[in-house]
Structures are given as structure tokens and as C-alpha cells.
Amino acid sequence: MPTSAGVEACLPIGSDLDLVWVRQHVRQAAARLGFGLVEQTKLVTAASELARNTLVHGGGGRMDSAQVTRGRAVGLRLAFSDDGPGIADLELALKDGYTSGGGLGMGLGGARRLVHEFSLESTVGVGTTVTVVSWASAPPRLREEF
Amino acid sequence: MPEQEAAGTQGSPADEVGAFLRRRREQIAQRWADESMFRTVFTVSRDEAAEAARHVVDALAEVADAERMHDTDAAGFTVVREQLARMGAARSRAGFTTAQVSAEVEGLRPPALNLLISDLKDAPAERVRDCTTALTVLMGTLRLVVLDTALSEGQALIERQQLQLLEVATPVIKLWDGIVAVPLIGTLDSARSQVVMETLLEAIVEQHARFAILDITGVPTVDSLVAQHLMKTVAAARLMGAECVVSGIRPAIAQTIVHLGLDLGTVVTRASLADALAYALHELGAGIVGPAADGARLR
Numbered sequence: 480m481p482t483s484a485g486v487e488a489c490l491p492i493g494s495d496l497d498l499v500w501v502r503q504h505v506r507q508a509a510a511r512l513g514f515g516l517v518e519q520t521k522l523v524t525a526a527s528e529l530a531r532n533t534l535v536h537g538g539g540g541r542m543d544s545a546q547v548t549r550g551r552a553v554g555l556r557l558a559f560s561d562d563g564p565g566i567a568d569l570e571l572a573l574k575d576g577y578t579s580g581g582g583l584g585m586g587l588g589g590a591r592r593l594v595h596e597f598s599l600e601s602t603v604g605v606g607t608t609v610t611v612v613s614w615a616s617a618p619p620r621l622r623e624e625f
Numbered sequence: 626m627p628e629q630e631a632a633g634t635q636g637s638p639a640d641e642v643g644a645f646l647r648r649r650r651e652q653i654a655q656r657w658a659d660e661s662m663f664r665t666v667f668t669v670s671r672d673e674a675a676e677a678a679r680h681v682v683d684a685l686a687e688v689a690d691a692e693r694m695h696d697t698d699a700a701g702f703t704v705v706r707e708q709l710a711r712m713g714a715a716r717s718r719a720g721f722t723t724a725q726v727s728a729e730v731e732g733l734r735p736p737a738l739n740l741l742i743s744d745l746k747d748a749p750a751e752r753v754r755d756c757t758t759a760l761t762v763l764m765g766t767l768r769l770v771v772l773d774t775a776l777s778e779g780q781a782l783i784e785r786q787q788l789q790l791l792e793v794a795t796p797v798i799k800l801w802d803g804i805v806a807v808p809l810i811g812t813l814d815s816a817r818s819q820v821v822m823e824t825l826l827e828a829i830v831e832q833h834a835r836f837a838i839l840d841i842t843g844v845p846t847v848d849s850l851v852a853q854h855l856m857k858t859v860a861a862a863r864l865m866g867a868e869c870v871v872s873g874i875r876p877a878i879a880q881t882i883v884h885l886g887l888d889l890g891t892v893v894t895r896a897s898l899a900d901a902l903a904y905a906l907h908e909l910g911a912g913i914v915g916p917a918a919d920g921a922r923l924r
């Protein structure tokens with residue numbers, strides 16, 4: 480029986496150690512909401528990428544996590560936000576292999592493929608927020624089509 | 626002269642408390658030596674506990690003389706800080722919570738306060754109240770100092786343990802002549818990846834290894850940074866003349882790596898450590914472990 484206890488949270492992202500907490504929180508929250516092992520792993524990995532971007536590119540920030548429901552479907556929404564330099568060219572940033580630093584450049588694009596819903600908002604000089612949602616089973620809209 | 630030593634006659638409450646602490650140093654120390662704060666740390670001898678308690682009384686007297694009852698940074702505390710830190714460390718090793726440590730320090734207050742009240746039995750009520758308040762404030766400050774040192778001692782302990790973990794969590798195992806393996810466990814952050822790489826490269830040189838197996842069964846998350854570290858390690862090992870095999874990629878992680886879009890194309894991977902060993906042995910041409918006559922596979 481999925482329960483939302485411990486799913487709502489706001490975690491700081493200011494150090495490597497915080498990334499460990501973020502991954503742990505996402506894994507536990509997803510498990511509580513009834514995510515299968517593969518979906519858990521995908522979401523945790525996406526969270527790891529986005530939280531590291533918040534830390535490395537955004538200069539630190541936070542992750543807010545909340546349960547979402549649509550019809551009978553249950554999901555987890557994670558928002559990663561920072562007050563960093565922002566992203567001038569969103570499309571370029573999302574391109575596989577593009578990195579402004581020494582990374583692999585697979586974080587943003589990869590995270591988008593690992594979750595069901597993905598939105599990226601950024602203003603140069605103000606900050607960046609990436610919000611993702613994944614559903615415990617198949618995404619609800621697909622389900623309704625059946 | 627005797628009047629000066631008498632209680633409750635002159636000076637500020639802080640002066641009064643300072644004079645009291647010096648006058649009653651021995652009695653207070655003896656009582657504190659029996660309180661759990663000192664008793665449980667200095668289990669070897671009671672004299673040792675009393676001596677430690679005397680140091681704390683002296684420190685408090687100095688703080689009172691300086692009229693810095695509220696000040697956790699008062700100079701008087703510096704001389705006992707190290708001792709308090711040791712006591713705090715003993716507490717955190719024993720699994721004490723902050724609240725328990727706090728309660729222990731609080732336990733030192735009543736014996737001292739009772740002595741002060743009996744010394745002040747002839748003083749006006751207002752004077753008694755001011756002096757007991759001053760001592761209570763001072764003991765509260767001591768409590769803060771102890772908690773402060775206990776907490777930073779705990780932090781230092783955690784940092785030491787993390788460093789130790791870095792070392793113990795990367796054992797390089799010689800599986801066969803020319804084959805070494807590292808079972809990776811836990812988070813592969815940058816610091817750990819660096820240690821892993823260094824230890825592995827050293828082992829490759831020492832053992833004249835031709836194959837190095839990196840088993841990631843114990844790594845919970847493989848994101849692009851972890852993959853990048855793995856690939857760097859593989860490339861460095863290759864420069865040392867050893868081929869790396871990555872084993873233990875669990876099904877959920879394999880699917881995630883594909884969605885993430887990571888290309889481990891140049892890295893040899895095997896499902897399990899046993900498979901990786903079989904591969905390496907085969908490549909080395911070690912005929913000893915060919916398929917058995919009954920067709921059983923090396924697994």
C-alpha cells in the first residue's frame with residue numbers, strides 16, 4: 480500500500496554529501512509510492528544528474544519533492560532549483576554531448592529520457608529550475624488510451 | 626581579612642561565585658567526581674576523576690572572575706576545552722545523544738548550588754538569589770561549551786571514519802596470476818573514484834596484472850559522472866598494459882545506462898564477477914578451467 484509519508488521534502492544541495500541524501504530520499508520516496516525497481520533506478524539516476532547540475536553549474540540550490548496524482552495514478556515530482564547563472568541556450572544545453580565544463584554532457588538530455596515529464600526553465604542571471612515527474616506505473620495518459 | 630573570605634558580603638554576584646568556587650574547590654571536585662559526567666569517563670581511578678573535576682572548577686572560577694558568565698568563548702574555558710572534548714568523544718563513542726550529554730552536565734549543577742546556598746545562609750535573600758542565578762548561568766554556559774565540543778568532536782569522528790572508509794572500501798583482490806579485481810561498494814563520488822583508480826593502478830603494477838575486473842554490484846547508482854570515472858579508470862589501466870572488465874551491472878542499471886544515453890562501447894562488460902573472471906582466464910589462455918567433461922560451465 481503506497482503511502483505519501485516522507486515524500487514531501489525540501490533538501491539543500493550544497494555539497495557532494497547532499498547529493499547522497501538527495502538520491503537516498505528519491506529512492507525511498509519512489510519505493511513508498513510503489514515504483515518498481517527499474518523506475519526507481521531511472522528516477523534516482525535522473526535526480527543524481529539534475530542535482531549535480533544544480534550543485535556544479537548552478538552553484539548550489541535545493542530539491543523539492545512532492546507526491547502527485549492524476550486520476551488513479553500516483554507519481555513523484557521533483558524540482559531542482561538554483562539562483563545560479565542560468566542557461567542561455569536551452570536547446571544546446573539539452574543536446575547530448577554538450578558540456579560547458581568537463582562533463583560528458585549527457586545529464587540534461589539523459590535525465591529527460593529517464594523520466595515521464597520534464598520541464599526546464601532558466602533565466603540568465605537569475606537561475607534555473609528543472610522539474611520532473613515520474614509515475615509509479617505507466618504514465619496516466621497512456622493508460623487512459625487503452 | 627577573614628571578612629573578605631566570608632560569604633555573601635561584597636562584590637558582584639560573579640565575584641561572589643568566583644570566590645566561592647575557589648574556596649570550595651576541593652568539596653565541589655569531590656562531589657562532581659561521583660557524578661556520572663566524570664565517573665563514567667574516568668573509570669580507572671577516582672583520583673583521576675577528581676583531578677579532572679578540579680580543572681573544570683578552576684576554569685569556571687576564572688570565567689566568573691572575568692565576569693563572562695554568558696560567554697562560551699571566555700578564556701577560562703580554553704584550558705579545559707581539550708579535556709571536555711575527550712569527555713565528549715567518550716560520550717559519542719558510547720552512543721550518547723546530545724540530550725543525554727546535556728543532562729549529564731546539568732547533573733553537576735545541584736551539588737555546586739547546594740554548597741553555595743549553604744555558604745550564603747546568612748546573606749540577604751536578594752543576594753542569595755543573585756548569586757545562585759549567577760552560578761546557574763555559569764553552569765548553563767559550561768553545558769553549551771561541552772555540547773559544542775562534543776558536537777565538533779563528533780564531526781571530526783565522522784570525517785575520520787569517512788577517510789577510513791575510502792581506504793577500506795577499495796580492496797584490490799588478486800584472483801589469479803595476472804588478474805586483479807576491485808569490488809566497488811557504495812557511492813562513487815569523485816574522491817572515492819580517485820582512490821579506486823590509484824589503488825587499482827598500483828595493484829596492476831605490483832601484480833603484473835594483465836586484467837583488472839571492476840565489479841560494480843555494490844554501486845547503487847551509475848550516472849554520467851560515475852560512468853565517466855569508470856571510463857577514465859579503464860583508459861588509465863589500458864595505458865598500464867592491463868585490460869579492464871566491468872562486471873556486476875544489474876538489469877535495472879543496464880536499462881538506465883541505455884536511457885541515459887551512455888556509450889560504454891569500448892569497455893568490456895560481463896554480468897557477474899565469475900563471468901568476468903572466466904573471460905579473463907580465457908583471454909590469458911589458462912587452459913586449467915576449460916569446460917568440464919559433463920558440460921558444466923564456469924560460473
Ligand SMILES: Nc1ncnc2c1ncn2[C@@H]1O[C@H](COP(=O)(O)OP(=O)(O)O)[C@@H](O)[C@H]1O
Nearest residue numbers: 532536537572578579582583584585586587607
Ligand atoms: N543548473 C544549471 N545552471 C546553469 N547551467 C546549467 C545547469 N544545468 C545544466 N547547465 C548547462 O548545461 C550543460 C549540459 O548539462 P549536462 O547535460 O548535465 O552536462 P554536464 O553536466 O556533463 O556538463 C552544462 O554543461 C551547463 O553548461
Ligand SMILES: [Mg+2]
Nearest residue numbers: 532582586587
Ligand atoms: Mg550534468
